[in-house]
Amino acid sequence: MKRVLSILAAIGGLGLLAGAAAQTLGGFPIREPGAHAQPGGGQGAKPDQKGPLQIIVDVNGPGPYKSISKAVEDIAEGGVIYVMHGVYNESVTLDKSVFIQGDRGPGPGVEINAPMNQPCLRFHPKQGTAHAVVANVQFAAKLSSRGAPCVDIGSGVFTLKESDVLGSTVSPAVMISGGTVMLEKNRISSGSEGVLVNQNHTLSQSFIIDNKIGGNKVGVDIASGSRSDVVIAGNEIFDNLDSGVKSSGYGGASLIGNKIRNNKGAGVILDKYSKLALVRYNEIIRNEGDGVAVPFGANGIIEDNQIVGNEGLAIFIREGLRPKITNNFIQNNKGDGKKGRRSR
Template structure:
């Protein structure tokens, strides 16, 4: 099956987490499999190891790694500076693999680890078979980190893990085969832990094992998760949970989250440990054919010492679910398409969504909700106000084309959007007399 890749960035979306494009103004150094760490590091006299380069360079330097396989762990502790990033990059047009075969990492370590350093870019590598994390950012207070254009495969734990950092960009990476530990580690495929300011975009995440695909957790705030193509494991494609901390201002938009097995969910906002999450905007996403719910507000907190008992603790407030297309989720028969299961949640708005042919209820809620102008196709559950029913008349849903046809009842039936003023393709809303319902404007 072919699914369209997300490409457009809504111009109306604020950019609280954007990291300036890295600039390297210093000398260029080279690493090659036939080099020597006693060399000068020039193109004609390259170093042998990436680690030697990391131990040598200064702010503004560029490290080009030539094609080949490097069986080493790389730890980066030297920082760049504003306008003078340290950039580690595969040489253009060459394939560079950093292979963890036979390298035993301790827990909470990465095959590539940025340890307390800032103003760093990692670009273009194949990061393979890490015995813990593929690429890790942690230690101290790292900031202004750009992880882009990497292929990460076979990590025991997370493919990418970022902790207690700020101004983080994770862009155009492919993460697959991660979390080989299964239930043996608590991290996710892409984990953001207490991160302030993040931009996770244009990534392909698929064929991983038994955990959330992207998790912004434990206070991770002021960030965006967008234009990713995610095939979940038997868990959520995008998950947000403050645990015991305070978390706010996260936008999740223009993602494709599809064809997850078992108990996979598309997008979930939840409380697990009594914390607070608020000001979350979920819009213009395509969420289809996942095993469980499409979009869900939920709770998973354990009560006291009894891990088998769920309790209502924590705060979920001001959640906007707008202009999404949610189709044929919940094959295992849990709840349905768009669900609010948390009775203490407040100010949840569910508006202008197409919710079609999900098993169970299309929309089902408890708590404080505003539900309006949704197109409901299938068993209704909760309808709200100004809803319409009937087939949305997608162009070709079996091939992942959820544009609407000219005869769709979704046309001109939406409420004025709070944030989704362009559609999934970047087309301005409205195109006709009024706003359309769903991720696409006709």
């Protein structure tokens, strides 16, 4: 318990849990329970929401909170839930601004196992400004016959970092259908898609940064109905059963500095409605299909990539619009022959 209190004190030292009446979490204001706020930010009005700003959850401990869902229900807007090591058999729904931190100390970690046909974590807040942050948690979805994703994000502002997401093979490990989303330094595997992006609103955005995405059917799939901008940067996307990255959406897709390797299909597919793609500084190597496939034509830029050792062509373009292709290092792709060259 001393370690938990010291960690919470450290968080408080960062300004998340200090006792001042006006604090922020993810850029959004939080207040101590009982603090009064006027419409202009002053004192005297009714409190926004009652409840503790700190809750410790321990499924194996003597405290009152053994369920993450119960802690989410009771926590004040903008509060912090610290989760101790253990296995939590539940589906967690977030509908407010909250920070969930898994225990970083030595031990087996924090694991959330979803019931059959339910998501491990669902974030669909009614207020679009709600911001949830989840860190250092392992999510595992049971085999699902109805396609429930393990992590389901529908609106608001959401950050998932330094976590493991294990899908159910017949549904996405992470499903993004709205909001502004940051996935950073996670391990994402065993989904029909590692990350499925299907954000219909043009102001939605997704940032998929520094993750390891492997062992899915498709690594990252930007669906044909998506109109959001998606940035995929610094990831390792590997050993997926189909393509590494497939972009079919109307929005802009930027693939920058990724290692896309050993996928059973193409490394990158710029598919039907992909018109604003940027593919730059990636290593696209040893995939069993083409390095980059453009089956229906696409605007955009493919430049400064290493496209090496793929079973198909380095860059396949069948018909329609041609992206600008320049300064790529191309070598040992079987569809091209083995001679090394740079694209112009």
